[in-house]
Amino acid sequence: MAVALVMVLVVAVSLLFHVVSPWRSTPIASNWGFIDGTLGLTFAVTTAGFVAVVLFMAYCLYRSQHTEGRRAEYEPENQKLEAWLGGLTTLGVIALLAPGLVVWDQFIHAPKEATEIEAFGVQWNWSFRLPGADGKLGSSDVRYIDGDNPLGVSPADPKSMDDIIVVNGELHLPVDKPVKVLLRSADVLHDFYIPQIRAKMDLVPGMVSYLWFTPTKVGEYDILCAAYCGIGHPQMRGKLFIDTQADYEKWLSSQQTFLEMRKAQRQSRHEARSQ
Structure with missing residues (x-):
């Protein structure tokens, strides 16, 4: 009892x-x-x-419960x-x-009007690539990754030249516009996760995975890695900023394209050799 x-x-x-x-x-x-x-x-x-x-x-x-004189009845079926x-x-x-x-x-079925962007994971930080004026991402491959090209963007693809490169872990997106996030990893298994977005997906080395969502609330949100990816896993954090269209365009105009990044790197090396 x-x-x-x-x-x-x-x-x-x-x-x-x-x-x-x-x-x-x-x-x-x-x-x-x-x-x-x-x-x-x-x-x-x-x-x-x-x-x-x-x-x-x-x-x-x-x-x-036990009662004196009561007997259990066996019923196999x-x-x-x-x-x-x-x-x-x-x-x-x-x-x-x-x-x-x-x-x-x-x-798994992103709307056709969704803008394709890229999230790139490497131990232990996030980088991002957004389409430039042509509205399309250029090609990429891990074979192109080096100190001057951390995302492995193809320097031979004309569509890559105006791609927006973001390496500080901060991603800005406009509110109420669907996005398809292409996911790539340079080393080990990572997992792109934003709790308030409710979307998460693994980044598997050697392949491109994806997820999609439509941001609906202006604000600042944490980008986490939800797969244990080594000793620095807890520090692998980024920031997602959901902006109004005007704020997003202002931010976008201040970002560096792949072509501008390469020119700046060449200029920096030239100045270093001249000293």
Whole structure:
């Protein structure tokens, strides 16, 4: 009897903790409310299962407590009970999996009007590349990476010359404009994650992965690496700034293109040799 009461108390305290707990998801700042909805549904289904199982066990302990003269009845099969358990379990699994598959289908199909940008991960910092006046990113390859070309942008591709190169870990994007983020790694497995955006994806060396989202709230947000990538992993942080269109264009105009970066590097080397 005491154990049954403890189990009921565990259920009550668990539900109360969820209601009064101050720990909640960070306020969303993108179009991925579908992900929050799916997580909420998953939490509801698993909570219902937890409550039902624990309370059923408490009920069984209460009903089956020892009573002088009472004998247990052995029932090896109960098709009605098995049908109920099988049906409820099937419904629970469908409720857990089906919404996730729907959201995943949306997650991997970026809208055609999304602007392609690039996030580049290396132990232990983030760099970014945005399209220039032509609206297209040039080609890139890790074989081109050196001290003068940290992102491995192809110097032979004319479309690369006006690409905007950002190496200080700060990414600016305009609000309410969808973006497709191409993800590349120079060394090990990283993971691009912005909690308020609700989007995350691995950066796998040797391949280009991607994610997409539409920023919906002006503000400043942390860019994290969600895959352990070595001793400097906790310090691998960047910043995402969601700007109004005017602020974004002002920031963009102050950034250096790939061509300008190469000219500045050549000028710097020339001045160093002249001294």
